[in-house]
Amino acid sequence: MAVPVRWFVMLCAWGLALMAVPGLAADVPDSVAVLITYHSLSGSTEKMARAVAEGAKAVPGARVALKRVGEVTGPELFSSDAVIVGSPVYWSNMSGEVKTFFDNWQFKFGAFPEFKMRNKVGAAFATGGQVSGGKEVTMLTILAAMLGNQMIVVSGGGAFGASATTEGDSPGIDDKELAEARDLGRRVAEVAVIIKRGARK
């Protein structure tokens, strides 16, 4: 019994000694929780969401959760470091489900008046049937809801987030659109790590 205790004490001492080496602790990546949440009826926005998650997972230290908007709980939302929200374009704007999700930040979860989402990283992605049918408006209204919650919004993929055209001459999601989605996930996770590291200093 005495031998394992001695080993345990020695391992702890080695661990503490290593942490004291200048620069070594700083190299340990900060762990960030990235929540990717979306609404999708026919699967296109869900496909983009999975690619966003792949991109975020590529960043060391990122813990990624992928959920439909209706499944997200208050504790999950408030314990995340970054939230990426995806919507199909409905009538040139975010879908009702995604708008209800944002409304529930207050009605169900009580984000205000403390601004519980303050300084978390936020970003958007969207899919729409037409080339010029409202994807940018959809992403911008998602970002506007985040700004109203005093979040730090970032882009990635495209100027306002990642998007895909899913109907007409461009059915489904192509490789370029998936690459944009991965780029968005990676950028958001990277920024979340930078902000967490900055807050730790």
Ligand SMILES: Cc1cc2nc3c(=O)[nH]c(=O)nc-3n(C[C@H](O)[C@H](O)[C@H](O)COP(=O)(O)O)c2cc1C
């Ligand atoms: C009620 C409704 C409204 C829509 N309005 C638009 C629109 O205004 N502009 C557009 O580009 N696509 C519109 N679409 C097409 C969807 O945005 C598109 O098919 C989207 O990729 C669906 O995403 P999902 O497969 O994740 O459900 C609409 C679809 C529905 C069902």
